Amino acid sequence: MSALVKAGALSFALGVAVACAPAASAASGYGNFDLQIQRGTDYHTYIWVVSSCANPAPDCELITAIHRPIAGNVSYTGxxxxxxxxxxxxxxIGEGLICGGYYGQNIPTHDVFTWDPNTLAGNAASASDIGCGGAPGGVINYPFVLTRL
Incomplete structure (x- = not known):
């Protein structure tokens, strides 16, 4: 993934975070959450397991994304x-962009998720070097909601 695409995705996400930052508590809360990404072109569904980081701190949560058994999904941690x-x-995410439906082409992405700890709503900025069908790469933004399970 090119440094330019990664930098663009991170800059966008941090800009959204700064522009939209309401007063918020420090933690979303540990537990299991359904990640509902609002995009209609692929089949990504995940459960996020939120726990403490290796060096516990109030401003750090370990996210383990467990894919549900649908084609093209891979688990990730961060x-x-x-x-x-x-x-x-x-x-x-090694297969972050799925093109052409259930058995389509998979393209690696660098994804930056930003969300509000109170509403659990946010944005996923997904950057790739190339797009579906050889189209130019770039950043695609997807709204998402986390729902506690």
């Missing part, structure tokens, strides 16, 4: 950090 009242998680 640390989310509190930034200006918003949680920010940056991860590389």
């Amino acid at each position: 640390e989310a950090h509190l930034f200006d009242g918003q949680w920010v998680l940056a991860v590389d």
